[in-house]
Amino acid sequence: MRPYVILNAAMTLDGKIATQTGSSNISGKEDLERVHELRKECDAIMVGIGTVMADDPRLTVHKIDANPEDNPVRVVVDSKCRTPIDARITNGDAHTVIACANEYKEEFKSSEKFEAFKEKGVKVFFSGDKRVDLSALMSYLHEEGIEKLMLEGGATLNFSMIKAGLIDEIRICIAPMVVGGANAKTFFDGEGFDLMDDAIKLELIDSYSLGKDLILTYKVI
């Protein structure tokens, strides 16, 4: 068993979720409010360590009226336990789970950072050898009571999750902007598929304008 997983993101018309220098203010005001309404509905929100290092996100509900108990559990996929000790997602605003890989377990468990996270109430979950076993992580989170999980990115984790068949729904905000950049992060990076016939198939179930943005909702089939 695993949570129902909704991938939510924002991208430019040319498919970038950040520029080649990491600039990523893409969503309009109205979409940011939609994102926080979605966060409020979810039991957990998950990002990769690349997003933590690039954005230092709070992953709390703060752009709409909300109470502290509305904050979802924050999950970071972080094989090598690189999450900075002062990362905002390890503060006391919500519960936090850091998912690491077993190869780095002994080294991490004997570190000061591990003790500091324990004192802060941050949970650490180990799975996989060199990389986090995403299916095992989803099962663990479901056992912890997470029924609905919002995946926020980034580019690499999005591909791993969809390739593993762990995404049920995609909600994408397409902003009326073009940034280009061969090295800019796209909605899905990772190793990718070689053949179009191997593409993950989607079914469009909703589309609407929101401010200047276009919001598309797909079921992964």
Ligand SMILES: NC(=O)c1ccc[n+]([C@@H]2O[C@H](COP(=O)([O-])OP(=O)(O)OC[C@H]3O[C@@H](n4cnc5c(N)ncnc54)[C@H](O)[C@@H]3O)[C@@H](O)[C@H]2O)c1
């Ligand atoms: N516009 C948006 O909606 C949006 C949302 C989130 C992030 N972003 C942007 O995306 C960028 C970050 O994306 P990224 O690809 O660099 O990093 P990421 O956030 O996708 O994290 C990927 C990292 O997670 C770790 N990891 C551990 N196990 C893994 C597994 N099984 N599969 C995949 N990763 C695993 C690895 O270290 C990997 O490099 C940033 O620029 C951020 O601003 C944009």
Ligand SMILES: Nc1nc(=O)c(N)c(NC[C@H](O)[C@H](O)[C@H](O)COP(=O)(O)O)[nH]1
């Ligand atoms: N939907 C969306 N639109 C954007 O334009 C953008 N840059 C992100 N980025 C996702 C990232 O994970 C965090 O949402 C941001 O970094 C803000 O983080 P917080 O509000 O502090 O949690 N997400």
